[in-house]
Every structure is written in C-alpha cells, then in structure tokens.
Amino acid sequence: MWIYEKKLQYPVRVSKCDPRLAKYLIEQYGGADGELAAALRYLNQRYSIPDRVIGLLTDIGTEEFAHLEMIATMVYKLTKDATPEQLKAAGLGEHFADHDHALAYHNAAGVPWTATYIQAKGDPIADLYEDIAAEEKARATYQWLIDLTDDVDIQDALKFLREREIVHSLRFREAVEILKEHQGQKRLF
C-alpha cells in the first residue's frame, strides 16, 4: 500500500515554450531506461529477493514513480498549449495523430513501452546487477537530455533526477555487498 503526497518530489519549472523538448523527454517516460521501466522493474523483483534488500527495492521503486510524475509534468507543460500546427513543427505530428495532447508510454522515437524492457531473473546478484546497469543508463539519458536543452529551469530538475540515479546505483551496489557476506571475516569451511 502506498500513501500519496500531492506534490512533486522536486519542483518542476519550465521557462521556455519548446514543445520539441517534450519529444525528447518522453524517452525517460516510456523508454527502455525510463522511470516507468525502473519503477516496475524494482517493485517486481523485490518479491523474490532476500529480505535484507526488499526494503531497498521498495523504496527506490517508489521513488521512481515520483520521478515519473516529474517527467510527466515537464512533458505536459511543454505540450498542453501547443496547437496541432505547433506540434507538427516540433516533430510531434505523429504523436498527435494517435494521442492528441495525451501522454503515452513510448520512447523518443515513438516505440511503445514493453515489458521486455525489464528483467526478473530471480537470481539476486543477477537482478541487482541489472538494476545497477539500469541506473547508470538512466543517468546517461539524463545527461543527453540536459545537453539537448538550454532551459536552465528544466536543466535544474533534470540534474536533480540525474543525481538520484547516481545515489540509487550506489545503494544497489551496497545491496550486492550485503548479499555477498563473509567479507572481512575469517571463516573456515
């Protein structure tokens, strides 16, 4: 069960009327390394992972949903007032043809989100290494998105999200260390 707090994890300010940026930001909404994939990956893997790291997956998976609604807010603010002509000019004509002004879970190229983006191998080490890789790939995606805009307010929120990926990656690597056990101990088998 979750408790919803009706505010964003970090404030989202959009200062430049630039619908084209929404086309790129949607990568983090419905892309392979996006926030939806991250949230669903962790919240699913947590059932079969050892008890000591379930809480970590729950916490990070929950935070990914908070990131998802930050991305959604950016995309919505950038597109909600655009006319069909403006969307067409921004390369979003294809999106408008299918979705009007609605958001959709697809990547920047329009490929719909698929469950094949996320894995659950059941092996705790394998699953955590996937999670670490996912965080680093999401961090890289945020870097390319920051590079694609000159709106300093959007950049500010994207930099916050990028930093969270860095922290999450370290937490997952710590989880691997916890599961390795026996380190720094002298044990005879």
Add this chain to the structure above:
Amino acid sequence: MNRQWRAFESFHSPLDPCPPRPKAYIVPPNQYYVMQPKGLRQYAPREALRRGTLWPDLYSPYERPFREGVSHGADGS
C-alpha cells in the same frame, strides 16, 4: 452544431511556458441513445449519402467551435 462541443477550463499557471490554448471535446449524439427510436426524421437520400447518416439526430459534424487562439465563445460559438 456547437451543442455537441464541451469547452473546459484547465489550470494554467502564470509560470507555464506557452500561452494558453482553448480546450474542448466533442460528445457525438449517439451517446444520448441506448437504442435508436423508430420514426426519426430523415434526410433526403442524396443528402444522407453525403452526410454518412440517414438521420439528422445522429449527424455529428466535426467543426471546431472556436479557432485556435480565439477563446471559446469569442467568435460567436
């Protein structure tokens, strides 16, 4: 014709990056029938072929009741 359109307001922040756009959606007349009654008024056959329906009560033109950039009602709709 414009009775089929529903204009709606959506929150527009003073901090939003783009100027607001009038918003509306259409409710086609089929939504108000569970089962079509008998004896509805009919178009002349040639008119019906052109409109895609025999019955004026089911006719739904898709003409936006406002132009982009003109707020709802400002152009007489």
